[in-house]
Amino acid sequence: MRRFLLLLLLVFFSNAYVVTTVYVVEINGVIGPYTLSQIQRAIALAEQNSGLVLLLLNTPGGLADTTLQIMKEIGNSQAPVVGYVYPDYSYAWSAGTYILMSTHIAAMAPHTVIGSCQPIAGGTPINESKTLNALIGYLETVAKSYGRNGTFARLCITQNVNLGAEEALRYRVIEVVAVDVNDLLRKINGSSVVLRNQKTELVIAGVAIRKVEPTITETLQMWLSDPVVSSILSLLAFILLLAAFLTGHPAAVVAAIIILVISMFTFMPTAWLGVALIILGAVLIMAEVLMGMATHGVVAGVGVVLVVMGFLSIYPANVFSGELIYIRDWWLIQLGLYINIALLIGFLGFMIYKIVTVHRQRPPSEFLTNLRGMEGVAIDDIGPGMSGFVKVFGEYWKAVSDTPIKKGCRVRVVEVQGDTLKVEPAQC
Numbered sequence: 001m002r003r004f005l006l007l008l009l010l011v012f013f014s015n016a017y018v019v020t021t022v023y024v025v026e027i028n029g030v031i032g033p034y035t036l037s038q039i040q041r042a043i044a045l046a047e048q049n050s051g052l053v054l055l056l057l058n059t060p061g062g063l064a065d066t067t068l069q070i071m072k073e074i075g076n077s078q079a080p081v082v083g084y085v086y087p088d089y090s091y092a093w094s095a096g097t098y099i100l101m102s103t104h105i106a107a108m109a110p111h112t113v114i115g116s117c118q119p120i121a122g123g124t125p126i127n128e129s130k131t132l133n134a135l136i137g138y139l140e141t142v143a144k145s146y147g148r149n150g151t152f153a154r155l156c157i158t159q160n161v162n163l164g165a166e167e168a169l170r171y172r173v174i175e176v177v178a179v180d181v182n183d184l185l186r187k188i189n190g191s192s193v194v195l196r197n198q199k200t201e202l203v204i205a206g207v208a209i210r211k212v213e214p215t216i217t218e219t220l221q222m223w224l225s226d227p228v229v230s231s232i233l234s235l236l237a238f239i240l241l242l243a244a245f246l247t248g249h250p251a252a253v254v255a256a257i258i259i260l261v262i263s264m265f266t267f268m269p270t271a272w273l274g275v276a277l278i279i280l281g282a283v284l285i286m287a288e289v290l291m292g293m294a295t296h297g298v299v300a301g302v303g304v305v306l307v308v309m310g311f312l313s314i315y316p317a318n319v320f321s322g323e324l325i326y327i328r329d330w331w332l333i334q335l336g337l338y339i340n341i342a343l344l345i346g347f348l349g350f351m352i353y354k355i356v357t358v359h360r361q362r363p364p365s366e367f368l369t370n371l372r373g374m375e376g377v378a379i380d381d382i383g384p385g386m387s388g389f390v391k392v393f394g395e396y397w398k399a400v401s402d403t404p405i406k407k408g409c410r411v412r413v414v415e416v417q418g419d420t421l422k423v424e425p426a427q428c
Contacts (some may be wrong), residue, residue, distance in 0.1 A: 027058065057085045085165075086109045147172070376393070
């Protein structure tokens with residue numbers, strides 16, 4: 001009862017921010033453009049629904065440009081953002097420490113570690129003073145703006161200093177050590193943060209905890225950024241390029257180009273990835289059509305999949321995940337969605353029809369391996385006990401027949417006997 005009365009006093013007699021929902025973003029693995037996109041969505045949700053963004057950090061680091069953009073997004077957020085190195089025995093090194101130091105409230109689980117912030121390029125640590133001094137100055141400024149220890153910001157870059165949770169709390173690098181999310185929310189309730197250049201009291205009571213799930217494109221980028229996946233794609237692209245060089249087969253060239261383009265999606269801004277998927281899918285479909293369906297719909301099928309993924313990813317995440325974002329003139333977006341879905345279904349139906357039509361036709365490769373039923377022209381007189389040559393599918397074949405066939409007559413292949421065809425008269 002006393003706590004409830006205290007919350008009421010905070011609301012009515014101070015500049016309080018009453019949190020109704022906690023939007024959780026799990027940052028696992030390498031930090032990239034998909035991380036920025038996910039955090040931007042979480043901040044938009046929190047700003048529109050009086051929420052709080054909770055970043056759960058468990059990462060070895062990530063891309064420098066993306067990390068600096070994330071820090072700017074957090075600094076300009078009108079909703080409180082809390083960084084929490086969690087679960088227990090996790091770590092937030094390098095870019096993870098940068099992000100933690102830029103949040104309004106920094107927290108760690110008891111047995112977690114932060115630090116090791118020296119930038120790396122191509123696997124080699126950067127020692128150039130221009131780059132290091134720029135990062136040191138920026139991280140020090142951000143840390144001091146929240147009243148944190150600027151010395152650690154310098155040392156974690158210059159000397160790769162690491163701190164455990166208790167050390168970080170003792171040296172004023174973080175504000176809270178909490179065993180889990182509920183413990184964290186309980187401890188930061190009533191804390192002061194600076195929002196919109198004003199000191200604000202956080203009021204957290206009976207909130208809903210909601211996880212912000214990655215979208216299709218964010219998941220795709222996250223998957224492509226995995227070192228194992230990227231290595232496999234690079235090796236596969238090299239093998240296909242080698243095969244294309246040795247055989248001259250256009251399908252190998254197309255496949256290699258597809259893999260190389262998709263591997264570059266990792267560094268592309270996530271907001272443009274959906275458009276890139278649609279463009280690449282359309283190019284593949286057109287290439288298949290212009291090649292006369294030479295791959296029997298395989299390239300076109302890949303293109304259709306990419307187009308579908310692109311269409312599903314260019315719309316706001318709340319269309320498919322139910323996130324409560326208020327968007328002005330939402331009916332226009334819905335109308336555009338329905339129109340595009342209708343066009344897409346019609347286009348897919350046409351492509352399926354074309355693919356089925358092509359597959360019903362016998363491809364040239366099948367003619368070469370099974371000539372039974374094919375027709376040709378007799379080059380010589382052929383009959384019982386007398387072999388000759390026939391021309392089938394542009395090639396000369398030795399042939400035999402149980403029925404007399406005169407030179408110039410049409411023949412039909414009855415059976416393939418090794419390198420000899422058994423034929424019968426078709427027309428004369």
